[in-house]
Amino acid sequence: MALQKSQRVTQRTIAELAGVSQATVSLVLNGKADSSTRIPESTRQRVLEVIRETTYVADPAARSLAGIGNNLVGIFTYEHAFPNESSDFYTPLLMGIESAAEGIGVDLLMFTSAPVVAGRRQIFHEKNRLRLADGCLLLGREMDTAELVRLVDSEYPFVAIGRRDGAEGRIPFVGVDYIAATATLATKALEAGHRDFYYLHLPFDAESTRDRKLGLSSVLDGAGVTLESAASDGTDLPSVWAAIVATSPTVLFIEDPSHAQVICDLAIASGIDIPNQLSVVVLGERTRPSEHAPEYTRLSAPRPELGSRAVALLDQLMNGSRGAEELPRQQLLDCVIIDGDTLAAPRSGGAL
Template sequence: MSGTRRRVTQRDIARISGVSQATVSLVLNNRLDAGVRIAPETRERVLDAIRSTGYVADPVARRLADRYNRIVGVFTYEPVFPSGTRDFYHPFLVGIEESAERLGCDLLLLTSAPVQDGRRRIFAEGSRIRLADGCVLLGRDLDRGDLTRLLAEGIPFVSVGRRDDAGGPVPYVGADYPAATAALVRRAAALGHTGVAYIGSGAGPESFADRLRGFNAAAAGLDARHLPEAVPAALDAAVAEGVTALFLEEPADAPAVTAWARAKGLDIPSDLSLVALGDPTRPVSFDLDVTGFTIPRREMGRQALDVFGALLEDAETDTQRLLPCELHDGTTLTGRNRP
């Protein structure tokens, strides 16, 4: 037998037996808890594939069950419990908790990290990150130095949200903001809007840059502009120059933009259309059903734990995932009724 023959993996067993890799893992670990039910014929099919291939679980691939504490750290760069942000972060945490329960892991919320230069630091003196088997990272803007060190030291981690490379590919589960934003720009163009504006920084966190990239790609050929802030002077100039649809990077700015429009005698949407690029990151009170998209926050949390578990087990999986956003029709994007 050649010494270079590829080792049979759980992924191979899943393909041969026609089940998911998660099912193979459950059969191997004899997991019947948490309400998991595997049909006897399915279990036998997996066992037959194991016997026929001579599959032997690599001890390294069993680390989650046999060598680790089964504790997943959750590190947040921003507070997630104050009233100003809890509604935005709550679905992420629910998804993380659901997957942790299914994987049989406990969650450790890493709250003792001190704030340095206005930000929490994972590797500050006294950090307890190594109490956990690794961590899931939450936050709009992650520290690149932390990401680089996590990769360099081989600490298993997954970011909730797409992240640029930091000395190597960063494992993440993010939202496909470019595709969702581009779809809404194309919808506006199809409704007759030729003047469009993106309101927001479009820089800094990857989520902002992704939205602006999607906007620019779809707005090619339109009279498109970028307004870094939703300030009255900039909005006045944009509308005077023919902008008829505004795309908000921060949906929580919608009430302020609407108040400005009403003060100018502009009706939304007949005079000016409004599109929200995601979910508000702070609570807002609003009387319009804003057109836009919703972020798959709960599913992002769920899959972040799935990727984390795969990293611990050395299982083959896609460690960089972008999930589709769901477009929301709303009532604030309509066709042009005037030239």
């Protein structure tokens, strides 16, 4: 049988070219052509050779319906992963995912058909194709807890990147221990002599935002220090800076690194010396810092490791531990504390 250049290659085509039944082709494709099926090795090799020559690719939807894995790992993002601001966080994370996926021999499939509505995608949208993948990694600052509960109840393998509440502790995740890292930085500021703190955080109820605030407030509450704070999405930073000046802090904690740069620029434009007049501690970092940005005192999340660990956990959920030590279903990774140059003892004579 001669294969036409435009002809779609099916299992029937493979069977005709190899001179075997379609059932035999199916057994070979699904890895069931062993001694128990009594298919000669020469026949199996002939089928595989035809598959290679025709570059046949199995229909992933059909394989999923048949309960057969596709060696595909999905990536679902609740918000766009590639605008400038979010890609600054996601790029090293995706690098870790890609490297780990290559290591276990799976392809990555990014789900993008669900539209972003009110800032977030919905997994269970009418265009949902989640089950084309054998399992899925979920990315996003805020996730829909009801959707996560539904996924857990469906027993579909998934791993959320970032600590997640809800579902009575049943949500598998790999996250960052922002509580401990923020508490360490708060302790450093106290030990430097600071007592006038201000915290600028994002206006979200995400676990990562809550964890940073908890780490900071727990240390300050224990020291009897009052914390002034404000929330900003970044559109009102000049007015936020005016409010900061009015409270006269000696140290400023900022959740978002891009906000930190704007605030520091405003401070310098106002004639304020960082850190001699105002210390700045950043609870994150940019992948591509500005050329004129100072070396911030900050925490650094292990984003490539976060991605690779999430793939390893998902692989375990999909395929078992394969005799290796079983990984915890919920993992928190430590941050690295960068001492930087923006935390100093408060100047004598008081705050701003």
